Amino acid sequence: MVASVTAEAEYNGPRRSVTILGSTGSIGCSTVDLVSRHPERFRVEALAAYSNVELLARQALALRPRLVAVADPRAGTVLKEALSGTGIVVAVGAEAVVEAALRPAEWVMAAIVGAAGLRPTLAAVGRGAIVALANKESLVCAGDLVMASVRNNGATLLPVDSEHSAIFQVFDPAKLDQVEKIVLTASGGPFRTRDRQAMASVTPAEAVAHPNWSMGAKISVDSATMMNKGLELIEAHHLFRLPEERIEILVHPQSVIHSMVAYSDGSVLAQMGSPDMRTPIAFALGWPERIVAPVLRLDLAAIGSLTFERPDPVRFPSLRLARQALRNGGAAPAVFNAANEVAVQKFLSGAIGFLDIAEIVERTLGLVSGGAPANLEEVLEMDALARRVADSLVGTAIAAR
Ligand code: NAD
Numbered sequence: 001m002v003a004s005v006t007a008e009a010e011y012n013g014p015r016r017s018v019t020i021l022g023s024t025g026s027i028g029c030s031t032v033d034l035v036s037r038h039p040e041r042f043r044v045e046a047l048a049a050y051s052n053v054e055l056l057a058r059q060a061l062a063l064r065p066r067l068v069a070v071a072d073p074r075a076g077t078v079l080k081e082a083l084s085g086t087g088i089v090v091a092v093g094a095e096a097v098v099e100a101a102l103r104p105a106e107w108v109m110a111a112i113v114g115a116a117g118l119r120p121t122l123a124a125v126g127r128g129a130i131v132a133l134a135n136k137e138s139l140v141c142a143g144d145l146v147m148a149s150v151r152n153n154g155a156t157l158l159p160v161d162s163e164h165s166a167i168f169q170v171f172d173p174a175k176l177d178q179v180e181k182i183v184l185t186a187s188g189g190p191f192r193t194r195d196r197q198a199m200a201s202v203t204p205a206e207a208v209a210h211p212n213w214s215m216g217a218k219i220s221v222d223s224a225t226m227m228n229k230g231l232e233l234i235e236a237h238h239l240f241r242l243p244e245e246r247i248e249i250l251v252h253p254q255s256v257i258h259s260m261v262a263y264s265d266g267s268v269l270a271q272m273g274s275p276d277m278r279t280p281i282a283f284a285l286g287w288p289e290r291i292v293a294p295v296l297r298l299d300l301a302a303i304g305s306l307t308f309e310r311p312d313p314v315r316f317p318s319l320r321l322a323r324q325a326l327r328n329g330g331a332a333p334a335v336f337n338a339a340n341e342v343a344v345q346k347f348l349s350g351a352i353g354f355l356d357i358a359e360i361v362e363r364t365l366g367l368v369s370g371g372a373p374a375n376l377e378e379v380l381e382m383d384a385l386a387r388r389v390a391d392s393l394v395g396t397a398i399a400a401r
């Protein structure tokens, strides 16, 4: 193991005010960790999460934000008690999370999981903040709206997903015509080498045990189905303005190369690092500077070899479904995302099998279609419709097994 933290020269600049949406999650906790290590650089404006009041209260007592928002109405009383007498304002309900996003923090971490993150993300973008985007689902279900709002409101969107952070670090948007393609790397997840028959009976516990990354339950299942890479393909399309056919997926089990950009002269630029989300989060937190992150330093000699494979389209149909959703356009990406969210929850609760996830997504895509949503309300309507349809397919997915 190689020593981790290197000392940073004394920092005397202004403090950046930050808000963390989804602060109790995997990305949220890593962000809290980095912010806590740099009190000279950051001050916390607001924290928001769904229901883990115990952790939220601990974070609030340590970071002293002005506002703490908890989405679950049942959690409000306990949080208010835990923070009484501190001067920290406690707000409750889904609107409170949007209020947190609207607070005048210069920088906002959007780390709520799923389409639930869309409204707060749009709220932060709409007031022209620097938004560090972990919540890929909001770009998948409303990419055109989010990107238009970024442009219209002078916001800055910084990708936090490790692949998109990697590309952002080696991508020159002014030379878009000289970019041949981007290559998103994928670990392949815990079932990279399992045959389809064995996949049929994997348990939620096996699916969330990712070989390289420690993450929330939803994205862990998405990694196991490779739906995560499908979502990332759509995310990359919006962030880097490239058509689907110029975005390649490459399985790289060691998760050392986080993604690459191939230029017209044959050069391929990659970003590498240990698989620790604190590196891409630190990149976004410090941007445009770099700040010290306490991650394991990359030791390529110890790793020895890096390997690559093409993804298997038969065992991982989710990549084909994502490409299809992106090519179909209109409401298809929102339907794709919503159906997947429902299917993942059903799999985690034991209601359906692992292979049913992609099947429910494919069937929902076949049943629900529509034009491009023109505004947030239309996205949410499509999202709700696709959820109802996906939900109704759950019984039939079991019957088909
Ligand atoms: P997680 O499940 O660990 O955390 C989710 C957070 O969102 C929690 O704080 C939860 O309280 C909050 N939340 C959920 N629903 C909410 C609601 N309705 N209102 C307010 N808050 C709500 O998830 P995670 O792994 O941290 O992932 C967060 C996002 O980042 C996801 O979109 C994921 O795809 C993306 N991402 C995660 C990783 C990772 O390593 N974990 C890597 C890349 C991208």
Ligand code: MG
Pocket (backbone or CB within 6 Å): 161, 162, 163, 232
């Ligand atoms: Mg990723």
